[in-house]
Amino acid sequence: MANNTAAGKKATDESSTQPVTTGAEAVVAALDTVGVEHIFGVQGGAIMPVYDALYDADIQHITMGHEQGASHAADAYGVVSGEPGVCLATSGPGATNLVTGLADANMDSDPMVALTGQVSTALLGNDAFQEADTTGITMPVTKTNYLQSDPDTVGATVGEAFALAREGRPGPTLVDLPKDVTNSQTTETPSEPELPDSFDVPDAADGDDVAAAAAAFANAERPVILSGGGVIKGEAWDELRRVALEYGVPVVTTMPGIGSFPEDHPLAMEVAGMHGTGYANLALQLCDVMLAVGTRFDDRLTGGVETFAPDAEIIHVDIDPAEISKIIPADYPLVGDASTVLTQLFDAIPRAPDAAAWREQCQQWKDEYSMEYSIPDDALLKPQFVVEAMDELTPDDTIVTTGVGQHQMWAMQYWTYRHPRTWVSSHGLGTMGYGLPAAIGARVAAEDDRSVVCFDGDGSFLMSLQELAVAARENLDITVIVLNNAAVGMVRQWQDAFFEGRRMASEYQWVPQFDTIAEGFGAKGFRLETYDEVDETLQAAYDYDGPSVVDAHIDPEEDVYPMVPSGGDNAKFAMNQAQLDEL
Incomplete structure (x- = not known):
């Protein structure tokens, strides 16, 4: 087999004047044709031919700690850039680890393209090593997906998947790539992507x-x-x-x-x-x-x-x-x-x-019904205060990413958003662990001209903190603020409100020292416990040239208000626990 690359160094078949390439190189050429500059992924056996084709490509690959992190990073990249983010994973567990990210992007109509390795076509259905029915599993959570079987059409398919991800109502698409298809030779070079004839994008209303x-x-x-x-x-x-x-x-x-x-x-x-x-x-x-x-x-x-x-x-x-x-x-x-x-x-x-x-x-x-809040003299650190303080010291076009929980609501309520594509969060699916990999994707999409701040909770942060290794390795300038209340706070709040205060599996008797963990990953760690420390600590974390983590220990009893009980009348909102009890 010829040693082909995606940088145009194509071998030539003696019997043809057309360049001979592989299905994998057609995949990379298709990405290059639509202008992809960055992709997020994790290597593996079945996707290895595509990675080999990326070796000499101009596309920057960011190796993530977990495939779910790759999908969230690609999702956030699409939110910030407006163009589909791209993630790669191998077959079996690599592909299934993308499912949460695909479902998240699907719920929020975020443009994303996933490319997954697959066992060779001759092994499909035989329970081969790391085989999974990727298209079957992901069909409900993608805009469309493909099981590719022909190296001559694989480039066109990837281009079509990219076009469908961004046109009309955006969403995630997936192309499953059997290893024999990406290894096989082809003479077909992908051109500009085309939408299927059956796909109609409405423009003007009647x-x-x-x-x-x-x-x-x-x-x-x-x-x-x-x-x-x-x-x-x-x-x-x-x-x-x-x-x-x-x-x-x-x-x-x-x-x-x-x-x-x-x-x-x-x-x-x-x-x-x-x-x-x-x-x-x-x-x-x-x-x-x-x-x-x-x-x-x-x-x-x-x-x-x-x-x-x-x-x-x-x-x-x-x-x-x-x-x-x-x-x-x-x-x-x-x-x-x-x-x-x-x-x-x-x-x-x-x-x-x-x-x-x-x-x-x-x-x-x-x-x-102002969103003002009080701070008693003996009050523990209020999360609202931390959010407002960070907003005050950052530029107006700062991108904010979050995980899911109480911290997400405080970041929504107490940061003033003035521009589009500055709020990056998981809405419909409500995926804990979204914030940190999303900050990585947002940072890559925004390049160096905008600030990126991630608000996370201790529970949400624990679900994806391995991606700190990626932020440190790539020297990504992001500031992570963990609003640490030693609990899955939103669950705890609901238990207090609707389950007579039975806090089952929502509180932690012990939480890690996230500032120390950050240092172990190669990031800069900070600890924040009092109001007097807020301005200086946040400024130092923000000024640090690289990834920083602020472990902000907040009042563990603080709740999110206003609140409308699930399925309730939005005109009957509670501004505090006493009002909620009356609803």
Whole structure:
């Protein structure tokens, strides 16, 4: 077999003027054709031919500590860059370790491409070493997947997978690569990727539907815009802001929509839902017309569907027709690209809604249900204070990644997000351990011109801290703040609220010293316990040129509020435990 590489050093078959290459090199050539610059993965036997083809390629490979970490890093890379992140894994356990990351990206509509090794085609179905039905396992959690069988088409398939991951409603795709396919020779060089003929990407919404929605919007007395993750996926934040500012309409965001509208603007009501602001939830619940863009109305946003926005006419804009009226019935369904449809609406709205009194009411709610918190003289370190202090010392375009739990909610509530693609978190799947590998992916995507801060909890951090080795090895400048309450805090909070305080398997009698562990991994470790240490410690961690970890020991009894009980009425939110007990 010829010693081929992806850098153009192709052997030539004596009987042909066409270059001879391998299926593996076709895979790498396809990635190069679509402009892939970075990939995340873990080596292994069945994927080894692809790694060999990467040896002389211009693509930078980041070797992760665990395949799940590779998938989360690729996911975050896609969130920050807007282009699909790419992850690699070998067959069997390598591929199955990607499943959580694929499911996470699928729930959040994040663009990602996974390439997995597979046993040779002759061994498929024989329970061969490290064989797994990768396409069968991942079919429910991918936008589409492929089991490749022909080295002549493997490059085109990878290109198609990349195109499908980013076009229309984004999502993860997967190509399973049997070892004989990647080792076999081929004369086919992949060209620019093409979408399948059956794949239709909606653009403009129906003109009559737009006109009807525009009239309803103009006639509203209590209008609100609900900005979802699709606004960011569709890069429609400028169009959304234009509608909001021109017509003076308050803007509420979903968690995936954070950053689509600047939270320091007077019209910003911030995030709604289970732990959203009280004023955002009231704005949604009491509006009479809701312009909802790029949201799937998940249960953490809506609470009880039967009580959600009971008097509102719903204008629902989404690129995926399957989301329209799936959960919340749409009075004005507008299927199309978010930026295109918002432009159509802007042009069709005949006048601004008469909403001065409504804007005043929204401001009163912001004053009445402020997110302020108290710090008694003898108080232990409040996590809200740590988040606000870090926000204060970092640039406005800093990227924040999180794991999942109480720390995620505090990072959502007490950091002011002004720009899109600055909030990177696990929303629909709620994957603990997401934060650190996501920070690695975000750091690589952002290169050196933006700061990356990861907020994690002690429970979430323990699930992926091996990726510190990657951050140290690659000398990635990220700051990790572990809000350490020696518990799986959100579980503990729910047990206190709904299980009569029976804290089963939610508290730790002992937790590691994360600052010491960081040093062992080659990162810089810091310990934070008092208010007097906050500014100096956070500044030192942020200034460190490389990965740093702040083990911040916070009040273990601090809870996340506001809170709406699962399935509850979002207008009936609790600002503290006493109010929650009354619901």
